[in-house]
Amino acid sequence: MSELFFDESVILLDLECSAKEEVLTTMGRNLVNKNLVKESFIDAIIAREFEFATGLPTAGISVAIPHTDVHHVNRKTISMGVLNETVDFGVMGDDRETTPVKLVFMLAMDETHSQLSLLQQLMQVFQSEETLQYLVTEKDKTTIKQLIKAKVNCDSLEGDEKE
Amino acid sequence: MKKKQVLVACGAGIATSTIVNGAIEEMAKEHQLKLDLIQIKITEVGGYVDTADLLVTTAMTKKEYPFPVINARSFLTGIGTDDTRKKILEELKK
Numbered sequence: 277m278s279e280l281f282f283d284e285s286v287i288l289l290d291l292e293c294s295a296k297e298e299v300l301t302t303m304g305r306n307l308v309n310k311n312l313v314k315e316s317f318i319d320a321i322i323a324r325e326f327e328f329a330t331g332l333p334t335a336g337i338s339v340a341i342p343h344t345d346v347h348h349v350n351r352k353t354i355s356m357g358v359l360n361e362t363v364d365f366g367v368m369g370d371d372r373e374t375t376p377v378k379l380v381f382m383l384a385m386d387e388t389h390s391q392l393s394l395l396q397q398l399m400q401v402f403q404s405e406e407t408l409q410y411l412v413t414e415k416d417k418t419t420i421k422q423l424i425k426a427k428v429n430c431d432s433l434e435g436d437e438k439e
Numbered sequence: 440m441k442k443k444q445v446l447v448a449c450g451a452g453i454a455t456s457t458i459v460n461g462a463i464e465e466m467a468k469e470h471q472l473k474l475d476l477i478q479i480k481i482t483e484v485g486g487y488v489d490t491a492d493l494l495v496t497t498a499m500t501k502k503e504y505p506f507p508v509i510n511a512r513s514f515l516t517g518i519g520t521d522d523t524r525k526k527i528l529e530e531l532k533k
Contacts, residue, residue, distance in 0.1 A: 324450060328450025332516050334517070335516075341455075343451055343454050345451055345453075346453060368498070368512050368515070369512045370499060370512075387453075388452060388478075391457060392460070392461045395454060395457050396461060399514070402515065402516065
């Protein structure tokens with residue numbers, strides 16, 4: 277099991293995108309360039325999003341958690357994207373509805389069934405309106421990184437300078 | 440009582456089904472229910488139509504199944520979780 281990769285370089289702020297494909301391509305391309313995922317990840321994550329939407333209407337800001345099969349992934353990563361303007365994503369489990377997404381957590385998972393605590397902690401982030409509000413307004417990536425690290429399984433996070 | 444076979448499914452079978460699986464495991468422990476929990480991709484549900492008692496999923500299902508289907512998106516958003524738990528528990532206790 278590899279350690280989760282999460283640092284400033286996978287936090288993308290002020291994304292100017294007009295459609296979900298563009299969001300997924302931009303965020304996916306960044307991960308490909310960093311060799312965290314394979315080239316095939318981008319097409320796979322777009323296809324998966326069309327087949328099984330991942331938009332989540334929350335109490336405050338809608339979130340999307342695009343992800344795809346483990347074999348497109350080199351290293352377990354969570355990438356975060358904040359959009360300047362909301363982009364419609366399909367609602368998870370309900371393809372008749374869309375939700376205006378402002379915050380995207382792209383999950384690059386490298387194994388099945390065994391990352392419960394990580395995912396649970398991430399869901400806790402989505403369930404806090406206050407945290408979401410903070411994440412879409414904060415402009416300092418280091419501050420954002422620290423906040424997420426504090427909430428999501430900080431022991432297994434890498435990409436931090438040794439203290 | 441026969442151990443109920445509960446399918447937990449999402450699109451990719453890696454992310455959201457893991458959360459839902461965890462939530463149901465917790466419920467089963469709390470209510471001392473013995474379950475046969477199976478975490479799969481929604482496309483794999485067909486292989487269990489003869490044995491499953493319940494499907495809990497975050498993905499959409501257009502197909503009809505011979506067992507009840509419960510949408511578990513609330514476990515991800517935190518909105519309506521109590522209602523979903525109640526629905527699942529009712530099915531598990533049948």
